[in-house]
Amino acid sequence: MSALDLRPAPAPAPRLRRILRHARMETVLVARNGEQLLLALVIPLGLILGQAVAGERLGIAREPFVASVIALGLWSTGFTSLAITTAFERRYGVLERLVATPLRRTDLMLGKAAMVTAVALAQAAVLALAGVAAGWSPRPSIAQTAVAAGVVVLSLAAFSGLALVLAGRASAELTLGLANLVYLLGAAGGLLVPVAAFPAWAQPVISLLPTTALGETLRTWAGGGVDALPLIVVAVWAVAALALARKVFRWTS
Amino acid sequence: MPAALSLTDVRLRLGGRAVLDGLGLVAAPAEVTAVLGPNGAGKTTMIRCCTGLLTPDSGRVEVLGAPPGSASANSRVGLMPQATGAWSGVRPRELLAYLASLHATPLPVADVVDALGIGPFAGTPYRRLSGGQQQLVNLAGAIIGRPELVFLDEPTAGLDPHARREVWTLVRALRDAGVAVLLTTHAMDEAEQLADHVVLIDAGRGVADGSVAELTAGGSLEQLFLELTRPGSAA
Numbered sequence: 001m002s003a004l005d006l007r008p009a010p011a012p013a014p015r016l017r018r019i020l021r022h023a024r025m026e027t028v029l030v031a032r033n034g035e036q037l038l039l040a041l042v043i044p045l046g047l048i049l050g051q052a053v054a055g056e057r058l059g060i061a062r063e064p065f066v067a068s069v070i071a072l073g074l075w076s077t078g079f080t081s082l083a084i085t086t087a088f089e090r091r092y093g094v095l096e097r098l099v100a101t102p103l104r105r106t107d108l109m110l111g112k113a114a115m116v117t118a119v120a121l122a123q124a125a126v127l128a129l130a131g132v133a134a135g136w137s138p139r140p141s142i143a144q145t146a147v148a149a150g151v152v153v154l155s156l157a158a159f160s161g162l163a164l165v166l167a168g169r170a171s172a173e174l175t176l177g178l179a180n181l182v183y184l185l186g187a188a189g190g191l192l193v194p195v196a197a198f199p200a201w202a203q204p205v206i207s208l209l210p211t212t213a214l215g216e217t218l219r220t221w222a223g224g225g226v227d228a229l230p231l232i233v234v235a236v237w238a239v240a241a242l243a244l245a246r247k248v249f250r251w252t253s
Numbered sequence: 254m255p256a257a258l259s260l261t262d263v264r265l266r267l268g269g270r271a272v273l274d275g276l277g278l279v280a281a282p283a284e285v286t287a288v289l290g291p292n293g294a295g296k297t298t299m300i301r302c303c304t305g306l307l308t309p310d311s312g313r314v315e316v317l318g319a320p321p322g323s324a325s326a327n328s329r330v331g332l333m334p335q336a337t338g339a340w341s342g343v344r345p346r347e348l349l350a351y352l353a354s355l356h357a358t359p360l361p362v363a364d365v366v367d368a369l370g371i372g373p374f375a376g377t378p379y380r381r382l383s384g385g386q387q388q389l390v391n392l393a394g395a396i397i398g399r400p401e402l403v404f405l406d407e408p409t410a411g412l413d414p415h416a417r418r419e420v421w422t423l424v425r426a427l428r429d430a431g432v433a434v435l436l437t438t439h440a441m442d443e444a445e446q447l448a449d450h451v452v453l454i455d456a457g458r459g460v461a462d463g464s465v466a467e468l469t470a471g472g473s474l475e476q477l478f479l480e481l482t483r484p485g486s487a488a
Contacts, residue, residue: 006427010401022351029343099304099306104324
């Protein structure tokens with residue numbers, strides 16, 4: 001004990017370093033979590049492989065399907081994983097501890113955003129490469145590439161806001177169950193299933209979901225079309241979800 | 254010397270119940286202040302008010318001369334939470350390295366690991382540590398930023414007598430180095446051994462305040478505790 005110089009000398013690290021170190025810590029923990037890897041990579045890779053093997057027989061076209069799977073992966077990272085990890089951070093008192101450090105609450109949220117971005121980029125790259133290896137050949141236009149970039153960023157923001165709303169109010173166990181259920185609903189609601197496959201009466205509602213906006217945008221991108229309307233949908237969702245998260249999030253369980 | 258921590262007539266209701274009901278206390282630099290009270294007396298809530306996690310309905314809290322939860326206050330304090338306080342999959346060495354990285358001039362992680370005997374389990378995921386091992390990691394996390402004020406919420410709960418004595422030695426070393434230590438405990442012997450100043454609280458308000466010698470002039474600290482507090486009074 002005598003080896004420690006315990007004389008007070010507190011000083012915060014520079015802000016950028018705090019944010020990046022927090023992002024790195026969360027990224028390492030996500031990468032180490034088997035359940036999250038299952039959602040982020042194993043299931044999407046399995047779907048791409050399944051399409052490559054049996055897609056033609058089942059009438060599932062490769063070009064839109066791989067784009068849909070990438071959208072599904074981003075959904076799992078932006079919503080499901082973030083909700084579950086944050087709920088358990090509340091449960092385990094991680095947030096309570098971090099409040100009493102130089103890490104400000106905005107630093108923590110920016111660190112989480114950086115983690116989600118890093119994981120999403122890596123995930124999209126891996127899934128796209130797997131798709132290409134399986135014969136996927138998207139034909140994107142420059143205009144839709146710009147739209148897709150905006151929609152991906154805004155949908156990740158919207159998903160993250162929704163994740164924080166759920167994780168910031170519900171217990172860890174409830175969040176775990178609901179986040180997985182909502183993951184499946186999102187997959188069915190516009191991510192894997194195109195809006196055109198729904199009954200005509202349901203299509204206007206389904207089109208307004210952020211999951212649909214992301215799925216349709218990436219499918220349009222892969223197919224060479226242009227559609228900027230989803231940008232408005234995800235922008236509204238992002239603003240509303242983040243505002244709600246800011247209002248309702250609780251730091252302790 | 255100005256107080257490291259002061260609470261004046263702090264009141265907070267949660268769920269319709271008065272959890273803090275006019276609480277006041279002062280903790281000085283280079284002193285150990287022990288806050289004693291039965292379960293539910295408001296000890297952890299008081300610490301949450303000091304870190305800005307909860308905002309009192311009324312009253313005044315000042316942490317190192319700054320408002321609780323401010324950047325100035327929170328970058329100069331250390332907190333050892335009562336339970337868990339870490340990601341389940343994190344390893345102690347990487348948790349401490351992460352916490353150290355938030356500070357400009359932290360204690361060397363290796364030295365803290367050695368001093369607290371964390372080395373043998375420094376690479377074990379936090380969820381696989383025993384309660385006592387988790388406590389030591391939490392304590393290490395509280396001091397790694399070289400704080401001026403540390404909050405230790407029941408720091409020796411679940412520790413064996415050897416580890417308990419080690420923690421006591423560390424608390425004394427912190428005080429001797431000039432750190433203001435505020436610890437909550439149910440252990441009367443711990444308060445008697447460590448505290449320069451004892452605050453006894455019950456149902457969210459102070460019922461006795463003084464040095465150990467002052468409070469034990471008419472009997473033991475435990476006798477005083479039993480006389481002035483009600484079992485599960487605020488639970």
